[in-house]
Each structure stands twice: as C-alpha cells, then as structure tokens.
Amino acid sequence: MVQTTNNSTENAKYTLSIQVSLNGFSFCIVNSNIEIIKLERENFGIQLSPEQVLEKIKLAFDQNQNLKQNFSTIEVIYQNDLYSLVPKALFDPEALGEYLKYTTKVLSTDFIVYDELNPYELMNVYIPYTNINNFFFETFGAFTYKHTTSILLEHILYKEKNNDIPVVYAHMSLKYFDLIVIDKGKLILSNSYPHETKEDFLYYLLFVTEQLRLNPEEFKLFFLGDITKDSDYYAIAHTYIRTVAFGNRNNSITLSPEIQPIEPHQHFTLLSHF
Numbered sequence: 107m108v109q110t111t112n113n114s115t116e117n118a119k120y121t122l123s124i125q126v127s128l129n130g131f132s133f134c135i136v137n138s139n140i141e142i143i144k145l146e147r148e149n150f151g152i153q154l155s156p157e158q159v160l161e162k163i164k165l166a167f168d169q170n171q172n173l174k175q176n177f178s179t180i181e182v183i184y185q186n187d188l189y190s191l192v193p194k195a196l197f198d199p200e201a202l203g204e205y206l207k208y209t210t211k212v213l214s215t216d217f218i219v220y221d222e223l224n225p226y227e228l229m230n231v232y233i234p235y236t237n238i239n240n241f242f243f244e245t246f247g248a249f250t251y252k253h254t255t256s257i258l259l260e261h262i263l264y265k266e267k268n269n270d271i272p273v274v275y276a277h278m279s280l281k282y283f284d285l286i287v288i289d290k291g292k293l294i295l296s297n298s299y300p301h302e303t304k305e306d307f308l309y310y311l312l313f314v315t316e317q318l319r320l321n322p323e324e325f326k327l328f329f330l331g332d333i334t335k336d337s338d339y340y341a342i343a344h345t346y347i348r349t350v351a352f353g354n355r356n357n358s359i360t361l362s363p364e365i366q367p368i369e370p371h372q373h374f375t376l377l378s379h380f
Contacts, residue, residue, distance in 0.1 A: 119137060119138045119178060120135055120136065120137055120138075120143075120175055120176070120177050120178065120179075121135070121136040121177065121178065121179040121180075121181065122134075122135055122173070122175075122177040122179070122180050122181070123135075123136070123180075123181040123182075123183065123376055123379075124163075124180075124181070124182055124183070125182075125183040125184075125185055125254070125375060125376045126159065126163070126182065126183070126184055126185065126235065126238055127159075127184075127185035127186060127279065127280075128150075128153045128154050128155070128156070128159055128186065128281075129149065129150055129152070129153050129154075129279065129280040129281050130147065130148050130149040130150050130280060131147070131148055131159070131162070131163060131166075132145075132146065132147035132148070132373065132376055133145075133146055133147075133173070133376075134146075134373070134376055134377065135172060135175070135177075136380060139360075140359075140360065140380055141360045141361070141362055142359055142360065142361050142362060142365060142377070142380075143362045143364075143365075144172045144362075144365075145361075145365050145368070145373065146170075146172070147373075148162065148166070149280055150162065151280075153281055156235045156237055156238065157237060159235070159238065160235075160237050160238050160241055163238065163241065164241065167245065177246065179248075179250070180242065180246045180248060180249035180250070181249065181250050181251070181252070181379070182234075182238075182239075182242055182249055182250070182251040182252075183251070183252055183253070183254055183257065183375055183376065184232070184234045184235065184251060184252070184253050184254065185253075185254040185279065185375070186232070186233070186235075186253075187210075187282060187298035188206070188210050188232055188233040189206075189230055189231060189232035189233075189253055189255055189298075190205045190206050190209060190210075190230075190231050190232075191228055191229070191230055191231075191255075191259075191293075191296055192205050192220075192228070192229045192230075192231055193227060193228065193229075194222070194227040194228060194229055195227065197220075197229045199220070202218040202219075202220065202231050203216075203218060205231045206218065206231060206232075206233070210233070212233075216233050216236075217233065217234065217236045217239075218231060218232070218233055219231075219232065219233075219234060220232070221252055221253055221256035223256055223259055223260055223263075226259070226260075226263050226293070228259065228293070230253055230255055230256045230259070232253045232255075234251060234253075239251065252379075254277075254284070254375040255284060255296060255298075257375045257378055257379060258275070258277055258284060258286060258296075258330075258374070258375060259286065259293065259296060261355070261356050261374075261378050262275055262286055262288060262353075263288065263291070263293060264356060265353075265356055266288045266291055267291045268291060269288070269290075269291060270290055271324070271325065271326060272287065272288070272289040272290075272294075272320050272324065272325040272326075273287070273288050273289075273325060273326045273327075273328060274286070274287050274288075274311075274314075274315065274320070274325055274326070274327045274328070275287075275288075275327075275328045275329075275330060275353060276307075276311065276327065276328070276329050276330070276343075277330040277331045277374065277375070278329060278330065278331040278332050278333040278339065279331055279332055280332065281300060281301070281302075282298050282299060282300045282301060283298070283299055283301060283307060283310075283331075284296070284297070284298050285297055285298070285299060285310065285311065285314055287314070287315075287318060287320070294318060295314060295318065297314075304338045304339045304341075304342045305342075307339050307342070307343075308342050308343065308346065311327075311343065311346075311347075312346060322346055322347045322348060323348050324348075325347075325349075326349040326350075326351065327343055327347045327349065327350045327351070328351055328352065328353035328371075329343075329350070329351070329352050329353065329371060330352070330353045330371045330374040331371065331372070331373075331374055331375075332372070333371075334369075335352075352369065352370070352371040353370075353371050353374070354370040354371065355370050355371075355374060355377060355378050356378065357377075357378060357380060359377055359380060
C-alpha cells in the first residue's frame, strides 16, 4: 500500500525519489520533462542502525544543496528484508503482524504497512523505518512510500507475463540480494539473502534453483542493481549457469548531460517507476 499525506506546494516542479537501506541511500531528482537532473548515492560500507541511517540522511539534507529545492512530489523507497508476500485472497489487513512473525522479529511498537500489487493479486506486508518516515513528514509534510520488492515484482511480472521459460532475477545490493523466480508468467519465489562473498551468493542461488528443480542449462539468470560484467559474482554465476545476462527497466529514462551514463540494470528500483 502506498502511504501518502497531502500538503504539497503547487508551484514546485521537481520530483525527489530517495531509496533507503541500512547500507546506504540514493536519490534522484526529476524535472517536469521527466528528465533526471541529479542522481547520487552514498554507500555506508557497513550496515548501520535505523537511527544511524537517519543521522546520515539529516546530514545529507543539511549539506547537499540539491536536496534543498522545493519538491512537488517526494517518493521514498525502503529496501530491507522485513517483508512477506501474501496472496490477496488470504490477506487480512487486521493481521499484518501474523504474516511477518515467522521470518522477522516483530516488536509491539513496529509500524507495519502493505503495498498492493495490481493486477497480480499479491500483497507485500513490510516494516518501514518509522524514524525516517517521521523525518520526511516533518521536513516535507507530503510524501509517498513503497518497498523495493513491490517495485521489482511489478516490473518483472509484467515483463515475463508471456514467457514460457523459467527465469531467475538477482537484484544485487551491498550486503544482501533479492532473488525472484518466475515460471510461465507466475511468481514461484521471492526472497532476500545475505552475502559477504561471491560464494555466499552462489550457495543461495544454487540451493534455491535446486530445490525448485530448475535446470541450470535451461533457465535464464538476469542480474539487476549494483553489479557489473567484470564482477566476481557475474563470473561465478556464469561458471554454473549457462545463460547469464543483465535485466532492463521497462521504462526509458532521460539523463541530463551532467550525469554519467548508467546501464539499464543499475539503480533499477529507484528509476523504474518514472
């Protein structure tokens, strides 16, 4: 469920999208012509607490002049593994904590929300970072937020709806990765796994595909996110999987001349919703 408050300034013409995780954050600014005029990222190098991440964000908003503009729309994307997918037919909005308690330590003070994934009859139940939400509310008064997994699934399910071949998507970030498996247009698996080394990644990839009885000679593996072709992760995957490639955003974006070109699989969740 996209959460929204409404108190925006009509004269502003810029959209700010910011993606937040415990390992870093990134943001982009889009003008009224749907041109990305700023794109920046800060990796923390280690996983911080939500309180430490908030201090990093406050510092960025205090020192970065690009973040001091008057924005008409503010979109926040939360990237964490505090989520669970629920078929819409089984979903009860009064039982949100029940969907998370077997995979996530849920505190009585946790604020639990959900995104509805249309037309896929799925609900993504997750925990955003309340302290960071409060900061954006105090700063802007108006913002919308969503989970990265919701964005990934909406785009991947749409892209693969007519594909008869099993496909596996690995969305890479600093300390963990999202693994999504689609077969004949249907979601088979969506989960997040930690990694420190390429061997960690390979273990989870091969374990999942073996459990799902996917033949590495037949299914296709697509990388998204923070990875390049010269990465050790790409190389080790190619050793065991016949077909390895990079995925693409479903949309086309325009970058201002000041921004270095980026590959279609990079900043996937930050840039896919324009």
